[in-house]
Amino acid sequence: MSSHPSKTNIHASIIVLAYNNLEETTAPCLESILEHTDLTRHELIVVDNASSDGTAEYLRQFQSKHPYVRMCLNDVNKGYAGGNNDGMRLSNGRILVLLNNDTLVGPGWLEPLVEVLDKDPSVGMVGPVTNSAGNEQRVVLPEVTQDAFVPATVSYLALQSGIYSETEKLGFFCVAIRRDVIDKIGMLDEAFGIGMFEDDDLCVRARKADYRLLIAEGSFVYHKGSVSFSKLGAEKYQGLFFKNLAYFFEKHNIAWTYTDIAIAAWKRLKQDMRSAISGDAAATARVNSRASLMDETLGQARRQEETALQSSSTDLSNRIAAKKHAELMAISDWATSLKEENAKLLHEHAQLMEMSDWAASLKEENAKLLQEHAELMEMSDWATSLKEENAKLLRALDEQGRMLESTAPTAAPGVLPAARALARAVKGSLKQLIRG
Numbered sequence: 001m002s003s004h005p006s007k008t009n010i011h012a013s014i015i016v017l018a019y020n021n022l023e024e025t026t027a028p029c030l031e032s033i034l035e036h037t038d039l040t041r042h043e044l045i046v047v048d049n050a051s052s053d054g055t056a057e058y059l060r061q062f063q064s065k066h067p068y069v070r071m072c073l074n075d076v077n078k079g080y081a082g083g084n085n086d087g088m089r090l091s092n093g094r095i096l097v098l099l100n101n102d103t104l105v106g107p108g109w110l111e112p113l114v115e116v117l118d119k120d121p122s123v124g125m126v127g128p129v130t131n132s133a134g135n136e137q138r139v140v141l142p143e144v145t146q147d148a149f150v151p152a153t154v155s156y157l158a159l160q161s162g163i164y165s166e167t168e169k170l171g172f173f174c175v176a177i178r179r180d181v182i183d184k185i186g187m188l189d190e191a192f193g194i195g196m197f198e199d200d201d202l203c204v205r206a207r208k209a210d211y212r213l214l215i216a217e218g219s220f221v222y223h224k225g226s227v228s229f230s231k232l233g234a235e236k237y238q239g240l241f242f243k244n245l246a247y248f249f250e251k252h253n254i255a256w257t258y259t260d261i262a263i264a265a266w267k268r269l270k271q272d273m274r275s276a277i278s279g280d281a282a283a284t285a286r287v288n289s290r291a292s293l294m295d296e297t298l299g300q301a302r303r304q305e306e307t308a309l310q311s312s313s314t315d316l317s318n319r320i321a322a323k324k325h326a327e328l329m330a331i332s333d334w335a336t337s338l339k340e341e342n343a344k345l346l347h348e349h350a351q352l353m354e355m356s357d358w359a360a361s362l363k364e365e366n367a368k369l370l371q372e373h374a375e376l377m378e379m380s381d382w383a384t385s386l387k388e389e390n391a392k393l394l395r396a397l398d399e400q401g402r403m404l405e406s407t408a409p410t411a412a413p414g415v416l417p418a419a420r421a422l423a424r425a426v427k428g429s430l431k432q433l434i435r436g
Helices: 022-036 055-065 079-090 111-119 149-159 179-185 198-208 234-252 258-277 281-290 293-310 315-406 415-435
Strands: 012-018 043-049 070-074 095-100 103-105 123-129 164-167 174-178 212-223
Touching (some): 012 022, 012 079, 022 055, 022 095, 043 055, 043 079, 055 070, 079 095, 095 103, 095 179, 111 212, 123 198, 149 281, 174 179, 179 198, 198 212, 198 234, 258 281
Parallel strands (some): 012 043, 012 095, 043 070, 123 212
Antiparallel strands (some): 095 174, 103 212, 123 174, 164 212
């Protein structure tokens, strides 16, 4: 009965892509995996991209000795993306580990990569530190060689156990990816051909999907460094580099530069230096191991810019210029639209101001009318009161007239006629007032 996991119980699928360099890379890589990986929990898948140096025959013999190892022997070179995609399609693990054949693994290399992916769903990808990488995953440790990297990294890795650093880009010499992330963002883009920038592309897609990328400071994988690409020759390498760089730019509108790597390295160093000053031994070790990274990445940035300036090919610059022109045209259209909207708003504002002035004027007129109305009401009340008073006076005069008539026999001569005339005059005036 096999001690190896069934398809449903596989934790991680380790996918090794091979292309020639059998004795130099593929065979040592596979032997290190067998020695330092628990294949009762994980599965090993090897994909060969039509090697011409006897790799396919070696892998058949390797599988006969280790029947639980799965193989995919391609008839053509499908490139980095195509070969790894074949391996992912064959895999059954919850976590996918893409491992270059120019690497060597040591004790405990896998656990720090898979554990954080199991625990934290916000993390989409995790990579180890290494001796050879173009980003802040690279650490420089004394006495690290192909034959002695395991003992040379023991004390460093013990200090870094359980520590993770966030990054924007992982090198795919070794990367662990949760399967649901691939299900969501898709596999590697095979349009990048034999390789370069497909790793940057997948990292960008993962971050756009809100996944975090982490460096497992407590995991070390030895990397011999781009053995296959080094055999292309400078001219072919540069041609492939700029071709894929242009495609990457068109796809994401991101201009990849070594300067970005230098900035990321500086941020990592600055954060670790703060911790080191506080007495953090692990941070101090990280600072010491990455002290030379800034100079190297800045040097690469300088060389990249010089190469781009001296390059006879204008294809990339033309594409970038066209992209920028399209962006400027879009901005121009937006600005024109904004100008028209502003004109409409200004016109509406002017109309509102006119209505506001009219409303203010109307308010003032209403205030005046209310004041006049109040004054008229006061006059009306006064006139009504005066009319009532006049009526009372008329009644009083009538009473006085009757009293004069009754006293006429005793009145002095001439007094009565004069009193009567006065009474008549007063009554006439009062009647006119009452009528008015």
